[in-house]
Amino acid sequence: MKKISLLAGVLIVSMVALAQEKVTADISADFVSRYIWRGQDLGHVSLQPTLGLSYKGLSLTAWGSVGLADAQDTREIDLTLDYAIGRFHACVTDYWTDDGADPDGRYFMYEAHRTNHVLEANVGYDFGLFTADWYTNFAGNDGLNNREERAYSSYFELNAPFRLGGCDWTATLGAVPYATDFYHCSGFAVTTATLRVKRDIRLTDHFSLPLFAQFAANPQSQHAYLVVGLTLHP
Numbered sequence: 001m002k003k004i005s006l007l008a009g010v011l012i013v014s015m016v017a018l019a020q021e022k023v024t025a026d027i028s029a030d031f032v033s034r035y036i037w038r039g040q041d042l043g044h045v046s047l048q049p050t051l052g053l054s055y056k057g058l059s060l061t062a063w064g065s066v067g068l069a070d071a072q073d074t075r076e077i078d079l080t081l082d083y084a085i086g087r088f089h090a091c092v093t094d095y096w097t098d099d100g101a102d103p104d105g106r107y108f109m110y111e112a113h114r115t116n117h118v119l120e121a122n123v124g125y126d127f128g129l130f131t132a133d134w135y136t137n138f139a140g141n142d143g144l145n146n147r148e149e150r151a152y153s154s155y156f157e158l159n160a161p162f163r164l165g166g167c168d169w170t171a172t173l174g175a176v177p178y179a180t181d182f183y184h185c186s187g188f189a190v191t192t193a194t195l196r197v198k199r200d201i202r203l204t205d206h207f208s209l210p211l212f213a214q215f216a217a218n219p220q221s222q223h224a225y226l227v228v229g230l231t232l233h234p
Contacts, residue, residue, distance in 0.1 A: 026052040032229035035065055035074065038155055038174055038183070039191035039218035041225065043073030057084045074099060077107070087126040094119055100141040115140055130160040143182025151180035157192065167199040176220075189220035 028050045035043040045068045052061040061080045067073025075098040082091035098105040100116030109115050118140040124133035136154040137143075145151040157174040174192030176185040183191060196214035203209055210231040217224040 023053050023055045026050070026054070028231055028233040030229050030231050032227055034225055034227045035067070036214075036216045036225050036227055038157075039216070039220065039223075040183070041223065042076075043067045044069040046073065058082070059084075075105075087128075088124070090121075090123045092119065092121055095140075118142060130158055133157050133159075137182065143180040146179045146186060151178070151182060153180035153182035154178070155183065155191075167197050169198075170194075170196045172196070185220060191218050191220045193217045193219055 030048040030050075032046050032048060033044075034041070035046045035048070043065070046065050047068055048063065048065045050061065050063050052059060054060075059080075059082045061078075061082070063076075063078045063080070065074065065076040067075070077096045078093055080091055080093040082089055095118040096107055096116055098116065100118075101114050102109045102116045105116060107116075110117065118137055120135050120137050122133055122135045124131060134154065134156050136152055138152065143151045143153045154177050155174060156177060157172060160171045162169050162171070172192055172194040173190070174194075175188065175190045176183045177188055179185060179187050183189075185191065194214055194216045196212060198210060198212040200208040200210050210233065211228075212231070213226070213228045215224070215226055
């Protein structure tokens with residue numbers, strides 16, 4: 001897992017470099033009634049904090065999730081290094097969950113075939129009316145294809161934001177292009193069809209509470225979810 005160790009080094013160096021410049025910091029936390037990710041049900045009521053640093057087009061983000069209602073729910077920590085220029089962006093994400101090839105769930109276990117980390121590359125473009133993103137796992141605890149080989153699991157997603165009725169909406173359509181048990185797909189499959197709405201609830205002149213809800217369906221598994229959540233943001 002030399003690639004994972006290299007990514008960790010790059011993230012640390014990036015943080016040091018950013019700290020020496022004028023940066024923008026961001027901290028927030030979401031409370032969600034259910035954790036749904038790319039059409040997969042990963043848990044019940046969850047707390048999902050975010051910590052981010054950005055400088056010009058470069059950003060480094062730490063995101064996590066922990067279940068509040070069920071001890072068996074997924075625990076997750078993601079580190080993302082992203083660079084954006086104009087309408088194009090590219091990023092690398094190191095996902096870690098407590099469920100994977102390492103039964104002890106150790107965060108610093110990077111050995112091949114024994115790690116719970118997954119490394120994913122992403123490229124995306126904002127076309128104005130909608131955004132398009134392609135994601136591919138390139139190292140770590142990836143899934144297998146129908147031939148029991150590393151799948152280099154991939155996912156493609158379109159997002160179309162719009163405003164209606166005084167609220168901000170986003171329509172999302174996502175698909176897995178080929179077989180991988182990482183997404184529980186034996187071939188091409190549409191796994192995400194989501195409509196999300198967000199509105200700020202003003203509580204005082206200086207504080208508002210962003211409330212959001214989404215209807216999330218997975219046509220491939222024929223499951224659907226209604227999720228509600230709120231964001232705490234200083």
